[in-house]
Amino acid sequence: MVNQERERVAMAIDFAKTIPVLRIFSVEKAQEFYVGYLGFKVDWEHRFEPSFPLYTQVSRGGLLLHLSEHHGDCTPGAKVFVEMKGVRELHAELSAKNYAYLRPGLEKEPWGATTVTVTDPFMNRIVFSESDPKSTG
Numbered sequence: 001m002v003n004q005e006r007e008r009v010a011m012a013i014d015f016a017k018t019i020p021v022l023r024i025f026s027v028e029k030a031q032e033f034y035v036g037y038l039g040f041k042v043d044w045e046h047r048f049e050p051s052f053p054l055y056t057q058v059s060r061g062g063l064l065l066h067l068s069e070h071h072g073d074c075t076p077g078a079k080v081f082v083e084m085k086g087v088r089e090l091h092a093e094l095s096a097k098n099y100a101y102l103r104p105g106l107e108k109e110p111w112g113a114t115t116v117t118v119t120d121p122f123m124n125r126i127v128f129s130e131s132d133p134k135s136t137g
Contacts, residue, residue: 029121087130
């Protein structure tokens with residue numbers, strides 16, 4: 001009976017999505033980086049009062065990120081790993097923007113993926129990674 005109950009519970013648990021929360025210190029710099037440079041859109045913004053810190057969601061395709069000015073939510077210096085398709089196209093898009101603060105490279109990783117790593121103005125890193133189908137399996 002214990003195994004059946006364990007299986008029932010395991011089948012009832014379903015994780016829908018993961019949304020990283022990244023610490024920011026400047027709404028203007030965050031907008032410039034996430035919207036202007038990376039091409040995200042602002043889905044919503046929340047402040048408890050007009051002068052309070054911002055908590056916002058940005059998205060691009062299926063990738064959602066929460067950005068927070070709240071000191072207790074998280075610390076700067078996070079690293080987010082994003083599996084995707086089209087990393088070369090993303091690299092070309094970012095390179096064409098001539099963003100003054102960052103020129104990420106296109107890296108071939110030893111595990112068979114191609115990556116582009118960007119660092120936001122708050123020292124959070126996002127690694128966009130596309131696996132080489134010939135190296136998986």
